[in-house]
Amino acid sequence: xxxxxxxxxxxxxxxxxxxxxxxxxxxxxxxxxxxxxxxxxxxxxxxxxxxxxxxxxxxxxxxxxxxxxxxxxxxxxxxxxxxxxxxxxxxxxxxxxxxxxxxxxxxxxxxxxxxxxxxxxxxxxxxxxxxxxxxxxxxxxxxxxxxxxxxxxxxxxxxxxxxxxxxxxxxxxxxxxxxxxxx
Numbered sequence: 624x625x626x627x628x629x630x631x632x633x634x635x636x637x638x639x640x641x642x643x644x645x646x647x648x649x650x651x652x653x654x655x656x657x658x659x660x661x662x663x664x665x666x667x668x669x670x671x672x673x674x675x676x677x678x679x680x681x682x683x684x685x686x687x688x689x690x691x692x693x694x695x696x697x698x699x700x701x702x703x704x705x706x707x708x709x710x711x712x713x714x715x716x717x718x719x720x721x722x723x724x725x726x727x728x729x730x731x732x733x734x735x736x737x738x739x740x741x742x743x744x745x746x747x748x749x750x751x752x753x754x755x756x757x758x759x760x761x762x763x764x765x766x767x768x769x770x771x772x773x774x775x776x777x778x779x780x781x782x783x784x785x786x787x788x789x790x791x792x793x794x795x796x797x798x799x800x801x802x803x804x805x806x
Contacts, residue, residue, distance in 0.1 A: 661701035663694065663709045670714050671697070693717055723787045738773055742781035743790070745769065750800055759799045 644652075663671070675690040693714070700713040749768055750760045769778045786793050791800045 656702045656705060659702045659705060659707055661698050661707050661709050663697070667697075667709050667711065667714060670711070674714070674718055693721065696720070720788075723784050738777050739781045739784060742769060742773060742778055743785055746782075746798065747800070759797045762793075762796050762798065765798065
């Protein structure tokens with residue numbers, strides 16, 4: 624098991640080695656990106672407004688800060704592309720990220736319960752309860768522990784969502800956690 628995990632993690636680092644950027648180049652790129660001051664065209668502005676309205680329809684506690692965060696992240700994404708204008712892809716990527724982080728809320732006795740975050744925390748608890756240095760768990764253990772608490776699709780959605788943001792990776796039969804994300 625340890626050998627399999629080590630080989631997998633090692634292969635990830637060797638395969639992506641050529642994609643690494645040195646510190647000086649990264650610093651120069653960030654400096655250049657900061658020099659851009661993107662604008663939001665009217666058609667994109669309407670798309671942002673519609674995203675906010677849809678978010679309000681789904682959850683009436685969504686505030687204007689949600690819209691502001693989408694705007695700021697879209698501007699930042701345009702800067703990363705070294706562009707002076709926000710485009711559809713910038714907004715789509717931000718909405719995708721916001722959706723990945725969206726956690727369904729169910730009101731119960733005045734308290735908002737967040738199943739996606741609860742599942743995430745439960746998985747981490749399972750991993751670290753015996754050994755805080757452990758970085759993986761068998762999916763069968765996750766299914767067994769969550770089967771009477773959550774719907775299978777909720778668990779699957781939580782696993783996929785947190786994998787998409789880099790909290791862990793999923794192999795055929797395990798979840799491997801990147802612990803440095805949680806320190």
